[in-house]
Amino acid sequence: MKIIVCIKQVPDTNEVKLDPKTGTLIRDGVPSIINHDDMNALEEALKLKDRYEDVEITVLTMGPPQADVALREALAMGADRAILVSDRAVAGSDTWATSNTLTAAIKKIGSYDMIFCGRQAIDGDTAQVGPQIAEKLDLPQVTYVQKMEVKGDTVTVQRALEDGYEIIDVKMPCVLTAIKELNSPRYASVSGIFDAYREKNVEVWSAKDIEVDLAIIGLNGSPTNVRRTFTPDPKGKGTMIPGCDKGTVCELFNILKEKHII
Amino acid sequence: MGVKIFSEKCKGCKLCIKACPFNAIVMKDGKAVLNDNCTGCGACETSCKFKAIIVEKVEKETKDLSGYKGVWVFAEQRNGKLMGTAFELIGEGRKLADKLGVELSAVLLGYNVAGLTDELIHHGADKVILAEHPELKLYTTDGYTKVITDLVNSKKPEIILIGATNIGRDLGPRIAARLDTGLTADCTKLEIDDEQKILLQTRPAFGGNIMATIITPNHRPQMATVRPGVMKKMSADSSRKGIVDKVDVVLDKKDIRTVVKEVVKSAKQAVNLIDAEVIVSGGRGLGNPEGFKLIGELAAELGGVVGSSRAAVDSGWISQDHQVGQTGKTVRPKIYIACGISGAIQHLAGMQSSDCIIAVNKNPDAPIFDVADYGIVGDLYKVIPMMVEEIKKVKEA
Numbered sequence: 019m020k021i022i023v024c025i026k027q028v029p030d031t032n033e034v035k036l037d038p039k040t041g042t043l044i045r046d047g048v049p050s051i052i053n054h055d056d057m058n059a060l061e062e063a064l065k066l067k068d069r070y071e072d073v074e075i076t077v078l079t080m081g082p083p084q085a086d087v088a089l090r091e092a093l094a095m096g097a098d099r100a101i102l103v104s105d106r107a108v109a110g111s112d113t114w115a116t117s118n119t120l121t122a123a124i125k126k127i128g129s130y131d132m133i134f135c136g137r138q139a140i141d142g143d144t145a146q147v148g149p150q151i152a153e154k155l156d157l158p159q160v161t162y163v164q165k166m167e168v169k170g171d172t173v174t175v176q177r178a179l180e181d182g183y184e185i186i187d188v189k190m191p192c193v194l195t196a197i198k199e200l201n202s203p204r205y206a207s208v209s210g211i212f213d214a215y216r217e218k219n220v221e222v223w224s225a226k227d228i229e230v231d232l233a234i235i236g237l238n239g240s241p242t243n244v245r246r247t248f249t250p251d252p253k254g255k256g257t258m259i260p261g262c263d264k265g266t267v268c269e270l271f272n273i274l275k276e277k278h279i280i
Numbered sequence: 281m282g283v284k285i286f287s288e289k290c291k292g293c294k295l296c297i298k299a300c301p302f303n304a305i306v307m308k309d310g311k312a313v314l315n316d317n318c319t320g321c322g323a324c325e326t327s328c329k330f331k332a333i334i335v336e337k338v339e340k341e342t343k344d345l346s347g348y349k350g351v352w353v354f355a356e357q358r359n360g361k362l363m364g365t366a367f368e369l370i371g372e373g374r375k376l377a378d379k380l381g382v383e384l385s386a387v388l389l390g391y392n393v394a395g396l397t398d399e400l401i402h403h404g405a406d407k408v409i410l411a412e413h414p415e416l417k418l419y420t421t422d423g424y425t426k427v428i429t430d431l432v433n434s435k436k437p438e439i440i441l442i443g444a445t446n447i448g449r450d451l452g453p454r455i456a457a458r459l460d461t462g463l464t465a466d467c468t469k470l471e472i473d474d475e476q477k478i479l480l481q482t483r484p485a486f487g488g489n490i491m492a493t494i495i496t497p498n499h500r501p502q503m504a505t506v507r508p509g510v511m512k513k514m515s516a517d518s519s520r521k522g523i524v525d526k527v528d529v530v531l532d533k534k535d536i537r538t539v540v541k542e543v544v545k546s547a548k549q550a551v552n553l554i555d556a557e558v559i560v561s562g563g564r565g566l567g568n569p570e571g572f573k574l575i576g577e578l579a580a581e582l583g584g585v586v587g588s589s590r591a592a593v594d595s596g597w598i599s600q601d602h603q604v605g606q607t608g609k610t611v612r613p614k615i616y617i618a619c620g621i622s623g624a625i626q627h628l629a630g631m632q633s634s635d636c637i638i639a640v641n642k643n644p645d646a647p648i649f650d651v652a653d654y655g656i657v658g659d660l661y662k663v664i665p666m667m668v669e670e671i672k673k674v675k676e677a
């Protein structure tokens with residue numbers, strides 16, 4: 019079974035802070051990580067590899083040269099092959115353009131039974147790239163995978179809903195997107211890390227290598243454009259009720275009653 | 281392609297540095313210069329008052345977009361019951377359609393769901409496009425995508441809004457990819473540009489730290505998803521009239537490559553934050569899971585529901601379905617009481633449009649007080665029991 023896992027290197031947004039003076043993001047020193055949901059996708063692929071013979075896992079990312087680190091981490095966890103699509107021409111891509119690039123790379127990889135993405139990347143929270151790849155490869159998709167089982171050429175999936183889940187059968191090849199309920203990602207072993215840097219390599223592909231039409235990638239190929247960005251204005255300060263005793267609470271309720279809020 | 285700064289025009293005002301989400305502009309000898317972080321997003325272009333920044337674009341043949349007219353909202357139903365987002369989207373779509381002077385249609389897919397059309401019209405739709413077929417009874421990616429893209433290709437709406445539910449987020453990108461158009465996820469504000477008459481889609485970016493306004497200039501339809509609870513529905517008016525456009529559905533079992541074998545409802549009572557009139561939320565300031573007992577007591581006295589910050593969820597004190605915020609629920613209750621919550625921007629994103637916000641926090645500088653209507657500085661373990669007592673008194677009186 020050939021599995022392609024799409025992973026994205028993202029800034030750990032938990033660590034991103036705003037500079038209160040300038041209102042810009044402080045990105046210096048913010049660590050880069052593999053997107054959380056993508057780790058779950060990779061873990062599930064690795065679990066299949068633990069269980070069955072002949073499972074080959076390729077991790078694929080589109081990103082700047084630094085994304086090499088993310089791919090090495092995936093190799094250290096147990097992936098077999100790693101591909102980095104890196105090119106100035108892909109900068110500024112929206113999800114549509116990103117999925118065009120990834121689709122072209124997947125076509126170049128050639129054979130696959132399962133393409134695994136994360137549900138969404140924490141830097142944009144869009145949850146679009148997985149379904150878009152599925153559409154462009156004309157494959158069935160199941161998103162929000164919280165549990166799955168492979169039997170023959172069929173995958174039986176629990177797809178999470180807001181108030182429960184669906185049980186869905188889908189035949190391979192297919193595209194799946196993982197959520198965190200699916201599993202707990204393993205840590206890379208020391209020997210795995212050693213292998214990832216000494217034994218395995220990261221293949222770097224340019225836009226030319228994947229033979230993608232330049233008109234459908236990067237900023238210019240993106241149907242959506244950012245018109246402006248801004249920091250939201252805080253709403254006006256409210257009333258502070260002085261003190262912290264019975265009187266304070268009493269006053270609060272008097273105001274609420276007066277304004278017919280309660 | 282890419283961003284160009286003309287240094288002879290640059291006045292060194294640094295506005296572009298502020299506008300850049302990527303820290304890609306630095307000052308060198310009093311002039312702005314780009315570094316390697318530039319992604320070419322173009323956010324700086326509009327910030328420059330001196331036209332010193334230009335984002336070079338390959339001239340695209342401008343397509344004729346004038347044939348696209350009307351606003352559509354996806355009226356999601358499950359099990360023959362419309363989801364709240366359908367009405368919220370109609371409320372928002374109504375404003376957009378009125379501004380454009382076009383028709384607002386609700387697109388309803390399912391089987392034996394014709395009984396739902398009145399409800400959609402009463403809430404503001406001019407028209408319901410009704411597509412019924414046995415294979416549309418349950419949601420499937422393939423079935424719904426095919427039917428909706430066929431409809432779009434024949435009727436050509438200019439805007440489509442979809443609720444960002446687990447189904448909407450599966451369907452939206454698939455439709456957008458098939459139609460080769462853009463899709464902006466999780467918009468928190470939608471407006472029509474006065475001059476160009478295009479949709480301005482505003483959403484949080486970079487973990488919610490900034491907002492970005494996104495446009496889809498050269499592709500139609502312009503598609504956006506909106507999270508449940510973000511937009512306001514209009515109240516129903518049973519005298520409203522509209523038309524039902526029942527369309528023929530061409531769909532074959534073979535078109536659908538997934539088989540839904542079962543839909544399982546979780547046994548646990550769902551936490552209904554979105555419809556709650558009162559929410560009492562606890563955060564890391566509770567210090568331990570027991571704190572939620574106190575929060576629950578206050579919520580119960582007020583007839584409300586318990587919410588939480590993500591920090592409390594991440595600490596394992598309460599389950600994720602209680603979480604309010606950017607990655608949790610978006611709520612707008614009559615009263616929101618935040619206890620031991622600092623007021624991080626991602627939390628505010630989910631509750632700041634509540635009618636009345638009350639904050640209890642021991643740190644007078646906590647940002648939650650910037651959005652609170654009423655604030656009390658103090659230990660929540662002292663203040664909340666007093667509130668419980670006070671409400672009991674009010675009730676007795």
Ligand SMILES: Cc1cc2nc3c(=O)[nH]c(=O)nc-3n(C[C@H](O)[C@H](O)[C@H](O)COP(=O)(O)OP(=O)(O)OC[C@H]3O[C@@H](n4cnc5c(N)ncnc54)[C@H](O)[C@@H]3O)c2cc1C
Nearest residue numbers: 563564565589590591605606607608620621622626642660
């Ligand atoms: C991409 C992204 C998405 C996110 N999504 C969400 C989201 O959906 N929802 C969300 O909530 N967060 C979200 N976060 C996390 C958010 O940034 C904050 O980390 C989180 O909201 C902090 O929770 P808190 O206010 O409970 O904790 P803290 O920030 O630690 O605040 C605790 C507060 O309690 C006060 N306090 C302590 N003891 C007491 C006491 N005895 N009495 C009274 N006050 C006391 C303290 O003064 C402090 O202000 C997200 C972050 C990222 C990066």
Ligand SMILES: Nc1ncnc2c1ncn2[C@@H]1O[C@H](COP(=O)(O)O)[C@@H](O)[C@H]1O
Nearest residue numbers: 024025080135136138139144145146147
């Ligand atoms: N640049 C990228 N490289 C590889 N995979 C990506 C990239 N962007 C998105 N993905 C995949 O698509 C999923 C959804 O991303 P998004 O639509 O950005 O929320 C992610 O979890 C990844 O699996």
